[in-house]
Structure formats: structure tokens, C-alpha cells
Amino acid sequence: MGKGFSFIGNQYRLVLEDKEYFVDMLFFNRCTRSLIALELKIGSFQPEYVGKMNFYLNLLDRQVKMPDENPSIGIILCADRNNVEVEVALQGSTAPIGVSEYSYLIPQKQIKELINNELSGNKE
Secondary structure, three states: OOOOEEEEEEEEEEEEOOEEEEEEEEEEEOOOOEEEEEEEOOOEOOOHHHHHHHHHHHHHHHHOOOOOOOOOEEEEEEOEOOHHHHHHHHOOOOOOEEEEEOOOOOOHHHHHHHHHHHHHOOOO
16 A cells, blocks of 8 residues: 555445445555545446545545544545546546556466466366
């Protein structure tokens, strides 16, 4: 994650007028002195993710953030994204929200085993 991150919780519960909302993961960054809301998405980026994150950041700032802390920051991690779509979705938003991709990496040992099995004709 980087320097200064402290894990607060996963599926962090927020309540507004008897309705529950859950942030996938919540951190506090000691360097920026701000809460960091992280949303993990299995598929491609969808523009509505920005609105949802903005809502979470507003709730965090209203209910969780201490007076001496900076505004909350949102990070949306998706399996895939279209940069133009992300740019348009974030346009006009004043909330500090970032969108990035993640990828699955296969460990080197497993890659070598797969290659060796394929070359030897041993298919698992």
C-alpha cells in the first residue's frame, strides 16, 4: 500500500437514516492525515462507481473523520478501465477520487510448472 497506511476495517459499516452502507476497505494514512476508502470491483469500471464513492466520502467526512483530519480520499480499483470514461465520470467532481486497474499475477514458480507441464505433454 505504501508508507503510513493503517488498516481500519473491511466492509466498514456506515449508517444514514437507518440504512446501512459498506465500504470495501477503510484505511487511515498518517502522512496525509486522511481516511482512505477503497472499493474493489471485479469487472470493468462503471461511471456510477464515482457517485457511490462520492457518497461514501461524504458519509466518512460527516460521521468518522476527526476535526483535525483532512478530507477523505477514495480509490476505486477495477479489473479494467476506459480512460475516457473515467475522465468524464470524474469531470466536475471535487472529491479526491482515483481510479486504477489491478491485475492478477501468477507466481514465477507456477508459470514454470505450467510451461514444463505443457512442454512435456502433461496437462492438468
